Amino acid sequence: MQTIRLGQTGIETAAIGFGGIPIIRLGRDEAASLMRLALERGITFFDTANRYMDSEEKMGLxxxxxxxxxxxxxxxGMRRAKEAMEELELSLTRLRTDYIDLYQxxxxxxxxxxxxxxxxxxxxGALVKAREQGKIRHIGITSHSLDMARKLVATGLFATxxxxxxxxxxxxxxxxxxxARAKxxxxxxxxxxxxxxxxxGEVALRFLRREKDVLVLCGCDQAEQVEQAVSVFSGEPVWTEADAAKAQAYRDELGSRFCRRCxxxxxxxxxxxxxYAMMYRVVTRRLSPAKAVxxxxxxxxxxxxxxxxxxxxxxxxxxLPIPEMLREHLAMYDAHREAAK
Ligand code: SF4
Ligand code: SF4
Structure with missing residues (x-):
């Protein structure tokens, strides 16, 4: 499988990692088996978050x-020292470990x-102290806003x-x-x-494989998705004219009604x-109506x-016609709430 080096962290990993949101909808043992299958297939990088409900606990298991x-x-998700440290301790407990490789x-x-x-x-400041104490190996950052991401990269304070x-x-x-590469x-x-x-999924992953040095986090809740990701990132990279046409079709279809979370x-x-409300339709694609509610x-x-x-x-x-989309999503949410009663 294609491997990468994650910047100056020294972490060597397969170019695909495991994203920890979709396992929310699996049972504990099922989620643990899926992650161990991913490990057997050569995926060694696992990403989760304090706010992903029971994802950390399942990863710890x-x-x-x-x-x-x-x-x-x-x-x-905490911005202040005290609350961020409380979340770090909670993550360490849930993940059954005494250190986090990358805390973001x-x-x-x-x-x-x-x-x-x-x-x-x-x-x-608290994260830097936690790194000195060995509770965190590296400090990274995540954002959905391009301008903010660039500002954060420019600080030079983050490993990823x-x-x-x-x-x-x-x-x-x-x-x-x-x-980011320059830093x-x-x-x-x-x-x-x-x-x-x-x-x-194949076209989506083949597209991403064209960036040679990035770590692609695939959220998986099925063994087939793990196998597909491993397969696309093994052997020679493929990107055909048909793939390019399909990619363009997605852009044409989603371009006008797709929230980029900026x-x-x-x-x-x-x-x-x-x-978050604009994401409700996407959430319902990932979770059952009751869990989405x-x-x-x-x-x-x-x-x-x-x-x-x-x-x-x-x-x-x-x-985006935000008020109209919010009304649509609220109607969908209300219908799910009724159904879940
Ligand atoms: S609705 Fe528009 S502005 Fe708001 S987060 Fe989505 S893409 Fe950005
Ligand atoms: S239309 Fe006005 S009230 Fe409604 S979400 Fe947008 S800013 Fe808020």
């Missing part, structure tokens, strides 16, 4: 006694996130950057990856299937958590406060 065989990355502040996207992270009592990159979200190839950073690609919107539309004066309930309830002012839509660089 999967790799008990195998810790030295895997590289584990997780994330904290999760989805740092807004100026407020940035200011808090680096400000007095911000999480960054994790950012969405796929057939329909290609901006990072020219506007982020070169800067010696490792690049982790999230959302290889555009959050479930690209249903031809967060430019925020904040909403009514407190609607727009970006459970996972997104707090976010979707904020959509009821939308007064249709249209302010958010004027800020969306992709001209």
């Amino acid at each position: 999967a790799f008990e006694g195998l810790r030295d065989k895997v590289v584990i990355a997780t994330k904290t 502040p999760h989805q740092v996207s807004t100026p407020e996130d940035y200011e808090t992270l680096f400000g007095p009592d911000g999480a960054m 950057i994790q950012f969405p990159y796929n057939i329909v979200e290609t901006e990072a190839a020219e506007n982020l990856f070169p800067e 010696g950073m490792g690049i982790l690609v999230m959302k290889p299937f555009a959050g479930g919107m690209i249903d031809d 967060e430019y539309c925020q904040p909403c004066p009514q407190g609607v958590r727009i970006t 459970n996972f997104s309930g707090a976010v979707m309830e904020t959509v009821r406060d939308c007064v249709d002012c249209g302010e958010c839509a004027t800020r969306c660089p992709y001209n």
